[in-house]
Amino acid sequence: MREISTSVTFEINPGETVPMRIARGTRLTVHGSPVWATRSNDIEDYWLAPGDRLNLRERERLWLSAEGDKPARVVFTILPRRDERAIRWLSTRIERLALRFRAGWRTV
Template sequence: MREISSSITFEIVAGETVPMKVTRSTRLAVSGGAVWVTRSDDVEDYWLEPGKTLRLRRGERLWLSVERGTQARVAFLVPTRPQQKALNWFARVGERLAAWLRSGWRTV
């Protein structure tokens, strides 16, 4: 497995089985080729085509592989936490209130 960037995106090549442990609830997104996903505590296996996603549970284990002669990229997308969304909203409201109090003047 070759890491693509400093984010959580990886390239999987044919003949490789990649074991993973999910530490936070995330979403697995696939691009470039189809990925075979086996999950712990699940009797089903998943065949994800490019563009498809799969929601992952914290603490589960995964085994990822691709078809012979192909490769694929997988990305683990971490959703924004509700607390972070609330903080962002309060920050935007605070900026608008400050701009209104300054009557449009910017401080330098």
């Protein structure tokens, strides 16, 4: 079973089923052929056409299968955690405030 812990792209051949475990919150994007997805703790299966996206939960298990006659390319993008997003937002605001503060002193 593959573990997805970083952003990665790979191909799934037609008729192949790939089991995986998601280590962190991740966004799955499909390219090429459609993909059939089954998720742990979810009674629904997902039919994903090229261009479709699916947000995946941390620690969930996932089984992907390529449908059609050509390989599917799947892109896993790690999503920043809430604390990482909050720190990034706060640091950006502090930098902007500091730039305004410095610009204000130059005009005095």
